[in-house]
Amino acid sequence: MPSNKEVGIVVLLKLRLExxxxxxxxxxxCGDVQVRRSSEDPEVEVFPCHKWIRTAxxxxxxxxAKKVMCLKKKExxxxxxNHRERDLPTKTTVYQVKPxxxxxxxxxxxxxxxxxxGPNFSYIRQRYPVNNVHYIKSFIERRTSWSSLQELETFFLxxxxxxxxxxxxxxxxxxxxxxxxxxxxxxxPLCIRQxxxxxxxLSVTSEMVRPFxxxxxxxxxxxxxxxxxxxxxxxxxxxxxxxxxxxxTYLAAPLCLLHYSRQGELKPIAIQVKILNRFLLILFWLHWxxxxxxxxxxxxxxxxxxxxxxRTHLIGEVCCTAALRQLPEIHPLHQVETKFSSKNHAVLTLxxxxxxxxxxxxxxxxxxxxxxxxxxxxxCKFVTMVIxxxxxxxxxxxxxxxxxxxxxxxxxxxxxxRPPSQTKGSVSEEDIFSFLPExxxxxxxxxxxxxxxxxxxxxxxxxxxxxxxxxxxVWRELKMIAxxxxxxxxxxxxxYTYLSPDHIENSVTI
Numbered sequence: 001m002p003s004n005k006e007v008g009i010v011v012l013l014k015l016r017l018e019x020x021x022x023x024x025x026x027x028x029x030c031g032d033v034q035v036r037r038s039s040e041d042p043e044v045e046v047f048p049c050h051k052w053i054r055t056a057x058x059x060x061x062x063x064x065a066k067k068v069m070c071l072k073k074k075e076x077x078x079x080x081x082n083h084r085e086r087d088l089p090t091k092t093t094v095y096q097v098k099p100x101x102x103x104x105x106x107x108x109x110x111x112x113x114x115x116x117x118g119p120n121f122s123y124i125r126q127r128y129p130v131n132n133v134h135y136i137k138s139f140i141e142r143r144t145s146w147s148s149l150q151e152l153e154t155f156f157l158x159x160x161x162x163x164x165x166x167x168x169x170x171x172x173x174x175x176x177x178x179x180x181x182x183x184x185x186x187x188x189p190l191c192i193r194q195x196x197x198x199x200x201x202l203s204v205t206s207e208m209v210r211p212f213x214x215x216x217x218x219x220x221x222x223x224x225x226x227x228x229x230x231x232x233x234x235x236x237x238x239x240x241x242x243x244x245x246x247x248x249t250y251l252a253a254p255l256c257l258l259h260y261s262r263q264g265e266l267k268p269i270a271i272q273v274k275i276l277n278r279f280l281l282i283l284f285w286l287h288w289x290x291x292x293x294x295x296x297x298x299x300x301x302x303x304x305x306x307x308x309x310x311r312t313h314l315i316g317e318v319c320c321t322a323a324l325r326q327l328p329e330i331h332p333l334h335q336v337e338t339k340f341s342s343k344n345h346a347v348l349t350l351x352x353x354x355x356x357x358x359x360x361x362x363x364x365x366x367x368x369x370x371x372x373x374x375x376x377x378x379x380c381k382f383v384t385m386v387i388x389x390x391x392x393x394x395x396x397x398x399x400x401x402x403x404x405x406x407x408x409x410x411x412x413x414x415x416x417x418r419p420p421s422q423t424k425g426s427v428s429e430e431d432i433f434s435f436l437p438e439x440x441x442x443x444x445x446x447x448x449x450x451x452x453x454x455x456x457x458x459x460x461x462x463x464x465x466x467x468x469x470x471x472x473x474v475w476r477e478l479k480m481i482a483x484x485x486x487x488x489x490x491x492x493x494x495x496y497t498y499l500s501p502d503h504i505e506n507s508v509t510i
Contacts, residue, residue: 010035011067012083013047014059027052027119033062052119054312063330070330085327095324106314109321135159136447140437143245145417149429152410168494169373173411179292180258180266183231184495187400190304190311192258195230196223202230202255204270212259212269222259229266231256233298234308235306237274242415244441249415256295271295273420287427290435294420296412303397316508319338319386391462413437414445452510478502 013033019025037043047062061083075081096110112123114245135158146152158172172178172494181191198204198219206219222228237253257270271291371380415437421427436442463474478501489495497503 002043006391010045010047011064011077012079013062013064015049015053015062016059017053017055017057019055025055027054029053032065046409054119068330084328084330085510088326093320095326097321100314106310106318107321108314108317136443136450139443140440140447142443146433146436146442149410149431165494174289174406176267176292177265180413181298181494182296183229183258183266185494187397188299188307189396190227190307191231191233191299191302193232194226195228196226197254198223198257199230199232201234202257202272203272204257204272209257209259209269212267214250214262227260229258229260231258231295231299233295233302236298236301244415244417245438247417249417249437251301251421252294252298252416254291254295254298268292268295287421290420290427290432293411293413293432293435295418297414297416298415300412301427308394308397312389312508315391316394359445390508391506392499392504394508396498398510399453399455399503400498401453405473410436413442415441456505460509462501462506 011402015030017028029052032049033047035047037046046065048065048068049062051058053060063080063083067080070080072081072084075084097107098110100106100108109117116122119295139155153170156166156490169178183189189460195253204219209219213219217225233253234255236251239251241249241251243249253274255272255274256268258266259269260266271288271294273291273294274418370378370382373382410432413436416435417437418435437445462478482501485497485500489497489500
């Protein structure tokens with residue numbers, strides 16, 4: 001739009017969308033506004049916008065691209081300083097926060113619907129359709145137990161036979177070596193830790209596990225040699241279990257001792273299940289398969305609630321909300337958050353019939369979120385952690401969830417219908433299936449996890465959309481990493497792709 005007046009140096013530009021009679025009042029997405037001194041002038045002043053504008057927004061103020069990222073102390077003009085100060089009060093009014101569950105726990109956006117966030121933060125990603133979802137849904141009304149392993153294999157035959165990874169899992173899910181493999185390469189690699197001493201609440205002696213260790217060694221020597229690991233689900237202790245299909249389910253707080261053998265295999269060697277303030281120590285006897293199911297069930301709860309929901313979704317939402325409320329749009333950290341953090345701000349859509357969403361007063365181990373930053377290096381480290389959590393960590397713990405129907409229905413049940421046995425008797429196949437959730441509950445979990453594991457149609461790769469000059473070197477490193485991972489996976493019977501940069505999405509999307 002030409003102007004007849006001399007406008008001088010343009011540092012701030014006001015943009016407004018006005019409804020016109022006879023035309024629909026539609027939102028308008030503006031990429032940028034370009035200003036020339038004259039039609040012959042080759043120099044163009046660019047004012048970036050890159051967002052939707054509504055008539056209700058009134059005037060939207062855009063800064064010159066040369067000053068689009070700037071700290072307050074580096075502002076040179078009063079008009080630009082005032083622009084920053086006018087920006088924040090509006091943001092804190094629009095983006096209110098509330099505790100997610102506990103007063104002292106993580107906070108989230110205080111809005112009743114995604115649409116209340118406005119068009120710039122309520123974009124819903126499109127997913128590829130879930131394979132054979134109609135077959136799974138055909139079992140939703142069946143409120144009976146699975147009858148046998150043969151029935152589950154028939155279910156798998158019609159649902160996962162095209163999935164080579166699922167076929168592998170179906171063939172190996174009962175093996176101890178595969179159990180150990182999942183502790184490192186499954187969807188929850190955050191719980192296992194190396195130990196040098198047995199925890200005081202684990203009733204295991206060296207004599208008990210001697211048959212499963214090298215003949216010339218002992219449990220103490222193996223711990224000293226860094227070959228012993230522990231899965232500890234104490235965080236679940238004393239938590240009330242959910243009710244599914246009007247029936248009580250049960251939670252346990254197991255401890256699982258694992259050994260890394262000289263053959264390069266990580267295997268469980270002892271499992272202790274704690275329930276109702278009693279300990280049941282399980283070694284290699286007829287309860288072993290059922291004991292591993294209890295461990296995997298506990299791992300399912302910790303994975304969904306802490307590793308997945310808390311450490312990726314809630315961390316991303318907390319940091320993005322803080323940036324929206326406390327930083328003007330031109331602040332460099334605000335620019336980083338809008339590129340890497342959660343876009344949907346929606347609570348993770350999980351089946352509330354099977355998952356426990358109240359963790360009492362327990363909290364995951366770690367140093368937590370710092371209250372302040374004393375140096376730029378501290379802030380950079382924290383921002384890097386947030387970016388990693390919302391991209392790479394989320395890719396690892398989310399997209400690896402559904403690798404096998406059989407695995408999720410048996411070895412990793414979402415709920416257990418009976419408490420652990422308090423006596424050492426024989427366990428039949430019928431007994432094992434009596435612990436599993438009913439058919440409709442199992443299929444409901446599978447349909448949700450299948451949806452969560454599907455990649456987006458409009459997949460946005462890691463670092464995409466960031467300023468090109470800032471990520472050129474990062475892109476080169478990511479391509480080298482992706483090639484190294486692809487070369488390694490080509491030699492593996494069961495490849496691991498979830499942390500390959502070309503499989504990592506730019507942010508939490510589902």
